[in-house]
Amino acid sequence: MWIVATDFLAVNREELGRWVRGEPGAFDWSPFIQHVCKIEGRGEPWQDKQRRLRQRLRRILPIDVHLPDPLGAPLHPRADALLSSFCLEAVSPDRASFVRALSHISNLLRPGGHAVLLGALGESFYLAGPARLPVVPLQESDVRDALAAAGFSLRELRSYAMPPALRTGVDDVDGVFFAHAQKALEG
Template sequence: EPGTFDWSPFIQHVCKIEGRGEPWQEKERRLRGRLRRILPIDVHRPDPLGSPLCPPADALLSAFCLEAVSPDRATFARALGHVGSLLRPGGHAVLLGALGESFYLAGAARLPVVPLAEDDVRGALAGAGFVLRRFCSYAMPPALRTGVDDVDGVFFAHAQKPMEA
């Protein structure tokens, strides 16, 4: 719709990386055709969508979100458990996030972030009942430090909700 966020530069970049020669407009059309709905979510509520998700999701992705909306580690862990409730047994969670970040700038606003360590993320996943399948972290190279935050690194975690007994 007019005035909404323009994703075309990102879609163009993905097409370039994939190297299949696919026109970015075609990929954008297919993606828009697959989008079913956008739901408001409050990760601090035990039922983040306001009612159970039926059917539960096969997978969820959180990219630099939970640590940005959580004032402390305990709240981050609870939020992770809340969003995990949206998954079916055996469902997958993919998390990308910041390590050691305490703020980021959005224009003139300085927004707080809970500074997480690897052990905080691993502990929160275990506490939420997930089985950790893969965890990677990377130090932020000096060349990528732009001054919009104080991030030390990033993490990638793939975790799975256990099958019910």
């Protein structure tokens, strides 16, 4: 198994590349990797998981989910699975754009491939330093409808209200969703 990572911003791709190469001063993902090892409960040393992850991350590519071919050209072979985390709703100015972005990323998946989406519910903005960036506010029903319109079969959708203790003031998020969907098999 190998991994292709994508990001719209060159600065983010460069930072991820620094981490993959183990360069000094790169973002430290070790607390997150340690947490994953803890919840997996296999007793695996986090350093081993980090080493394997770095080895499997083969490419870091630019992406624009508003293009029919988000990577600029078709991905060959197409992916078995993709993960999008708090991205599509942040780059979509409205629900129709969100649906189109889902349709576009489905082009990266093989027939029967899986999509795992994590995202914000009810969020209309987030702060990035002094910038206030708009977000399309989604409800659970919007996520369901968008996945269906983009040709996915919903396997599981869970949503959680944002507890007051986790509200930091950098956004107005009401909750989060976790969706597992599958691209249709081509007939």
